[in-house]
Amino acid sequence: MTSFVRIVKGSLPTRKIPSAFVIAGAQSFTSSSSTDTSPATRRHRSLHRPINDAAPMAGTVRRYDRHVFILDPFRGHENWPTYLEESRFLLVADYMQAQRALLMAAHSRSGEQERAWTLKFNVAEALNHPLGAPSDDEDAINAFKDRGLHTILIFSPCTPSLAVRGLTKADIPALVKLLHSVADYPTTLPTALPTHVAVQNLAGKDIFVCAHASRDARCKACGPPLVKWLREEVDMRGKDQVRVWPSSHVGGHAHAANALVFPGGDWYGRVNSKEKAKILLEASSMASPPAGHVLRESNITLDHVLRENNAIRKSKIVCTLGPACWSVEGLGKLIDAGMNVARLNFSHGDHEGHGATLDRLREALATRPGVHVAVMLDTKGPEIRTGFLGSAKTVEYKKGSIVEIVTDYSMPGNSEIIACSYSDLPTTTKVGATILVADGSLVLKVTELRSSSVMAEVQNTAVIGERKNMNLPGAIVNLPTLTEKDVADLTDFGIPQNVDFIAASFVRKGSDIDYIRSVLGEEGSHIKIIAKIENQEGLHNYEEILDRTDGIMVARGDLGMEIPPEKVFLGQKMMINKANIRGKPVITATQMLESMIKNPRPTRAECTDVANAVLDGTDCVMLSGETANGDFPTEAVTIMAKICREAESAMNYNQLSNTMRNTVMAFMGHMPAPESVASSSVKTAFDIDAKMIVVLTETGNTAQLIAKYRPSMPILALTAIPETARFVQGVVKNSYCVVIGSMIGTESILLRALDIGRQKGWVESGANVVCVHGTQEAVPGSSNMLRVMIA
Known part of the structure; x- marks a missing residue:
């Protein structure tokens, strides 16, 4: 099971909040007296702290496995109480209580229990949304309330996003238990829950923006404008498969505005301008790329x-x-x-x-x-292998039989014993875990852990030879x-x-x-x-x-x-x-x-x-x-x-290059000078229909940066270092290298590059060629000049 390892903040550029936001939240940030020590002030201390524009955000969110959003179809986010988990609001406390009970029970049992998946709960505003109650119909709303029904959205990596509708308070313990203990819960939920509960797959993308006004003034100032901007962009682009939700407290308010993008599980911080809202949509693939973004659909003809x-x-x-x-x-x-x-x-x-x-x-x-x-x-x-066999070259293991996997590698194997080269096997695996032998030809399921061996049941009949590889899916091995x-x-x-x-x-x-x-x-x-x-x-x-x-x-x-x-x-x-x-x-x-x-x-x-x-x-x-x-x-x-x-x-390189540039700016906010020169060289090459890009390089790094922006025209690198030539020619895409005697004499080297281009048939006389080099000759890392030459 893969957890949300991609949840990182800081994917968007660090910029100061626009002045309108500072003004909007100024009183909340500064009005508290430093001598005010009342319980309310201590409890709401976060309401008075400014947004941190400088602190690093990457890694500030702990890894977890599944995120559950309880939809609120009745109230806007501005009317939410401060601490949802401490109220009876939308049964949040019931979800939290069910989770705590499961975790305490798992902690009290032995280590042989299945892993408990970690869940995170939040509330999302669903006013007038089809997944919520029909808020324009008073009778329907009252009926929905009277029956105590609610809807949740469930997100987990590498599994379909789900909407579970028609849940009651009585359904919560069973639902939380399933989410904590079952790996393939999308398959299990429809049959495990009562018939009045409907489970459906969620197509498209979901963006959640922390807009919990009563919890933190920074979210009050930054969250609602971001929701508005994102919804405007989604409507303008006609993306009916993209949903934007105001969300309850997710933490990390020092980096407001916070946006969570699912199903990928990416978190973004400091999304506090229209430009960043647009970048967020692009970087998170919320908007479909233009036609021909990767494939030149219109140009793939029968002749092609x-x-x-x-x-x-x-x-x-x-x-x-x-x-x-x-x-x-x-x-x-x-x-x-x-x-x-x-x-x-x-x-x-x-x-x-x-x-x-x-x-x-x-x-x-x-x-x-x-x-x-x-x-x-x-x-x-470092690999794990099975040991040698006795007199036989191969052994047949039959489905349903029990074998002992011993950590004494000198012990000869047979139909009941498999020697293993990994001495920590008994403490690394667990009961119920799978062990794969010989690229999965033999599948074993662990049934018992012993001090120096593991008992396992054979899941399929297979004939296995000596010293075959052994895999422990999902285990963290000590090698x-x-x-x-x-x-x-x-x-x-x-x-x-x-x-x-x-x-x-x-x-x-x-x-x-x-x-x-x-x-x-x-x-x-x-x-x-x-x-x-x-x-x-x-x-x-x-x-x-x-x-x-x-x-x-x-x-x-x-x-x-x-x-x-x-x-x-x-x-x-x-x-x-x-x-x-x-x-x-x-x-x-x-x-x-x-x-x-x-x-x-x-x-x-x-x-x-x-x-x-x-x-x-x-x-x-x-x-x-x-x-x-x-x-x-x-x-x-x-x-x-x-x-x-x-x-x-079949690829549209101009679109690829533009998308890469937008994505890099989204993640970095700015480019170092060498990368700016490299990306600009590719843009210039497209703009003037250049037939080749020439780069003079000591280390190959400039050629590598240019290749990152996916030019359609070949990159010709010239260097005096054979190791650099092998690197560029070996793994740098669309790059070809020529070794020259010296990097001194830029003009003559560039003229030679034009000759090479003509010899290879890449350029004809009169064609534009983009050249990248440094003002200082033969100095690594000094590529700071972009020029256009005529072949």
Whole structure:
């Protein structure tokens, strides 16, 4: 179960409240005497504090799982009492009491009970709303009141939003118990509640604005205007699937106005102007993007579908090296087919074998001057595996049988015993939890916890071999960030061999990235870290991981063991979107063209999978077994390159660029100077129909920033540093790099760039070219000049 980990404040820019708001709330903020110590004053101290425009908001809301809003169809928010939970108002106290009783009961029981999901309760004004009582009909209102009926809205990540209507006071304990104890409550509620209760899915989006006037003067001043602005924008845009609700006290009033957006579960603070209200709608995808925002619907013609596409490929391809391709000839074919990054999988092989492969790769590159292929070291990582078997090579486990999973890894396994490499298994899992073996081929359900073993019931009949992987979905495991083997792989191979990327397996939190950097040290500081997100803990901590890593890999294999497979695409889209906004490269991996291990052509579903990853915004797509062990490694790269080109040709880059710019301004409020120059270069390129963007770069960061704003025209980067060339050519979307002898002599370098563009067929004489460079030559981080040249 995923909780609201995305609930963060501060997603919108920090600005001072407009003067009208300060005037409107001035007396409330300042009228209290500092010597007034009456109980009422102490209790309502928050009414007199000013809004804090400077304090950081990110992380100020604790994680929780489900949010329940009780609809009030009778009174406006200005008539709500101060403390709803202490009154009999709309049965709020009954909900809170039912929750407290459940939590106390769970606390008194043993640790074998199912996890209790945390609930948050609020009231939302529903005057004249179809989901509330018909307030224009007095008889209907009285009947509604007389029967004691009410409606609630329920929101939870990765599950449908629900409206539960016709509830009575007697229904509350059962409802709260279900929400606390049942993971799949949308399926359970309709049959578990009485027949007079109606449960319906909520389509569209819901925005709740804290407008609890009697609770806090800051909400009184800021909340109602925001509600008004948002409703005006929604009406103007014709978005009948967007609902805006005034809400009761949600906390964090120092950051008013507060807005909560569901079903995503995002909280925003300081939304205190019309401009921010509009930005909130855009950043939260409240308004449908313009036609062609991603797909050029009107331009996808029959000719487009049938003609051959020879466009320049923008997305990059990562290829895993293995026996199927690691000869010099085989590696050369992969390079020619479009390989941008060569991945060495350290879950297999040794330093000697990988070193020999790397030597052959460099030999193949030596015969292809000007071609740059980056090298990625993918760590084995901390993993849990089953042990060895006795005399048999495989064992059949039959459905319904009981097995003991022992933490003594030396014990040979059989049909009744499975050895496990994870010594903390009995304290990490719980009764009722699921354990997956061999990529889910064998499913076990925990029935009993012992001191050094776990008893489990076999859920399906399966034949399993030795040393298979084991997953504990949803559990927080106590494993090191890097194993001893991983550390040796980094220090004894990665650094001496000058690899470009470390793909860190099973990253779970931001501090994991810090530790990997400490292992790399100064000597390996040039190596960039790609965090592989493969478990629920990594998803929960995705924001902090993204802040610290150099890039992301959406590792769908193990992730699909940790979360339901039907949810993987949601995680993929979420991770790609957030990485795009940060401007950090993201790689989508696992089973992209899996059938090509044995077949010369992929399935249509696989082609669609690759295309959709590109449409999602991924910078790179990855091949694993297809190139490492497959029968058709070169063909797999060739077809993947073709799919990327087709998907890219269906995108409206001008719209993508504008949307990215609006989104970044919504999240940051302003841009650092280098990013402003980068985004402006893309805007200028679109405005003047430039055919190429040229960037002079020492580190590749400027090229990366320009690529973030998704230009349709190619980015040509020139650098004197080979490592930079491999980085840009390897993972920076739509970017191509040329290594030059020196960064001194800007004018001559730019003229050379124009020649290169003409040689590649990107520009013709007389075409506009946008150039980005620094006024100081060969100084990293000094790109502050944008100019237009004529080819």
